[in-house]
């Protein structure tokens with residue numbers, strides 16, 4: 001993948017990537033959450049993870065269903081080209097970084113499915129995240145009030161298949177200079193913080209809490225020697241906080257625990273074996289490389305001091 005790192009607005013816009021520069025008349029940031037700081041979307045949305053499984057079942061599944069009570073569960077059949085039909089089960093959403101053992105979320109989905117269907121095997125499982133706007137409406141349009149050529153589509157609320165179509169319609173109209181009657185509803189320049197003060201305050205407090213607890217908990221970090229294969233923790237190495245992971249072959253990987261976006265401490269995601277940032281949802285591989293933004297820079301490797 002070619003990762004975009006920055007965009008300089010102008011005529012043309014210059015997109016800096018990890019493989020060179022691109023020029024474009026208009027740039028749309030459809031990167032789930034924008035990696036540019038403009039527009040304040042990191043305060044107006046919060047990242048939420050969800051889990052899904054593809055199961056082989058002995059029951060006939062027809063139709064798609066989404067429950068109304070908590071915890072959320074969705075089910076649907078998925079026919080394959082080979083003539084097999086999987087049951088897809090989704091749910092277990094939670095704020096990124098909130099769950100100390102994400103594997104439990106898969107276990108909860110599986111046991112819910114086994115109580116209701118004759119499950120013969122769990123064939124696939126995966127998790128992903130999306131951004132929830134504080135006022136429950138996606139942000140689509142110019143990235144901020146000064147923007148002329150940079151656009152954004154974010155905060156799809158886990159309904160990206162529908163909202164991406166809305167975004168495509170609005171943004172193509174804006175770029176072509178046409179009027180779009182839905183722009184006032186989704187306008188990315190609206191003051192969502194002012195319109196939803198309580199949700200915005202809670203979102204801000206939660207980010208501040210994640211920042212503070214991350215810094216405080218790492219003060220008590222222990223040594224990495226006790227880590228068994230497959231385990232990870234935050235440690236202190238030569239006065240620096242490090243995110244340490246011992247791989248299945250026993251090799252220790254240590255990278256900076258400080259997210260390169262705005263400095264929160266990352267947390268270990270047990271099911272995906274990644275370092276996830278609870279503040280705005282950046283995700284990093286155990287070697288520090290970026291999996292998902294808004295961060296665009298890797299976590300630095302942390303070397304053991306010579307003994």
Ligand SMILES: Cc1cc2nc3c(=O)[nH]c(=O)nc-3n(C[C@H](O)[C@H](O)[C@H](O)COP(=O)(O)OP(=O)(O)OC[C@H]3O[C@@H](n4cnc5c(N)ncnc54)[C@H](O)[C@@H]3O)c2cc1C
Pocket residue numbers: 001002003004005030031032033035049050051052090091127128129130153154155156157158159160161162163164292293296
């Ligand atoms: C378990 C689960 C079930 C869901 N089920 C449904 C459903 O039934 N119906 C529905 O409508 N929605 C569903 N959703 C939500 C839907 O998947 C999302 O809303 C949608 O994918 C978000 O679209 P997006 O374009 O914002 O981000 P993405 O689909 O994540 O696309 C962003 C793209 O940008 C790329 N990117 C990111 N940063 C950079 C960068 N710096 N440079 C270059 N590229 C970059 C990424 O690699 C990625 O390809 C579900 C989500 C989850 C997690």
Ligand code: FES
Pocket residue numbers: 259260261262263264277278279280281282293294295
């Ligand atoms: S994603 Fe913003 S501080 Fe980590």
